[in-house]
Amino acid sequence: MALPRTSSRTPLRSDAPSHRAMPSESFSLPLAVMASLHPKRHRNRMTILALLALISLSTYIFCSQFSFAISPAFVLQQKPTTPEQIVLGLEPMRQARLAQAKKKQTKHSFGGREPVTLTPAQELAAVSSFIASLPQNMIPLSVDPALPIDPELVLDFDTRSPHAMEEVELVVEDVWTRNPVMLYCKLHSAVSRELKGILEDMNLRPPPMILEVDTRDDGEVLLPILSRLTGSSEIPILLIGGRPVGSMAQIREMLSTGELQRLVKSSGAVIGGGKRRKHHRK
Template sequence: MAHRRTFSARFPDMHHVALDSPPLTPMPNLAPFDFSRKPRAQWIRMTFLALFSLMAVSAYVLFLSPPVLHPIAFDHSDHPGPSRWTPDALRLAAMRNHRPPPPGTTTASRPQIRLNETEELGALSSFIASLPQNMIPQTIDASHPLDPQLVLDFDTRGPHAEEELAAVMDDVWARNPVMLYSKIHSPISREIKQTLASLYLKPAPTIVEVDERPDEHVLTPLLFRLTKQRELPILLVGGKVVGAPKDIKELAVLGTLQSAITAAGGVVDGARKKKAKKL
């Protein structure tokens, strides 16, 4: 097809060009390009292959490839313990689903650390003071030493378990220099709370109402074994039992209780509000 010739000022001699001469601008060769539509069968075949590939990849991801996150199973009929989603069940399920150390490590061959009664009391108090939801499972025998892995949040068979245990002991009594295991419906517990409140301690005493906890029947004999006390409340200052409940008020009058609290890192009158200065 020949181009249409027009006269213009840019090409003044265009009137000398014959109409049957070849075009000034050559036409591109479009032979290599096939603009014809592909047959319908070929499009259907390609669509089927794409869908099949997508289904194959999805099946591999869902059924063959191991998932990154494993859900915690709460219903194990072959394991004793609480079956509801209580704090006991959550912690026991987490322990059951705890992944073993990777192959090649020597952690599995290390013996688990042993806790003496002082360390056991510190680990138990740290466990309880960390979260109010932390509960001792009802299946625990309070007359036997606690499993360290139950109340400690690190690998008790690791190479640095002793150092981590020492850090926990320092931390629990630094954060809780005064800790009272109390009974909310006990008159003597109320008296000790009033005595502590009159000291305006900083940090404030950590008070655990044992008779309001679901694990009361396990925690109470456990505390009796570890503190050598026979009744609640039990007052700990720096991780040590101050004395019998009936003697605590007298110790406060003598100033012995205040001295013990100061030595443990607490501040007497540290929480007392200062009166505003009159202008």
């Protein structure tokens, strides 16, 4: 009797696990296992993360230090900066901050009022009064003669007070009353000597105020200021009643027609009223 043929192959059990049937299990492995499987990729990723962290930290530190360096408190407390800071533009910022802080402090101290603004005629009177008051009164060489002078430099009262303009008018009136004839001239000048001789022959009372610009320490600043305020670019400059008379040629013509004498009298000066110098005979 023939036995039935059997297969040498062992039949597969239906309940045996199949690795092909569950391909998604590889995604559930821990990161460390994946890193061990792909060590080169893991090192590259960690290097990139470290570089990003270093860049972020450096950016944060730089921004923090720069924002502190340009803060108002830091700028105001700094002493003169180094060349590196000047290159970065911190020095102009510091100066601007200081000027702004000083302006705010000044406004707060005086109720927010600004100094009075002088007209050219008022500025000429203020400068002339300042110079004629005391021989040691000098205009600072740091003053820009092309710009209106700071009233606080030449006026001895609070230029921010509500009555400052009234006091300016008093200064204008006082300086030309005391000095109806004022001459800005040069010591070493033939034209200046000629004009001085004309005034001396008038024997004025009060005597003319004569200021020799070339002998003063502030002459290089005073001369362009006078030129700006009077419109005369040359010395001598003769002021009668606070007004410039004109060039030397015009003064000679006015002297011959009597116009110069009339202007002197209208300013309040008295011709022939002064004390003449006694000439001692040898």
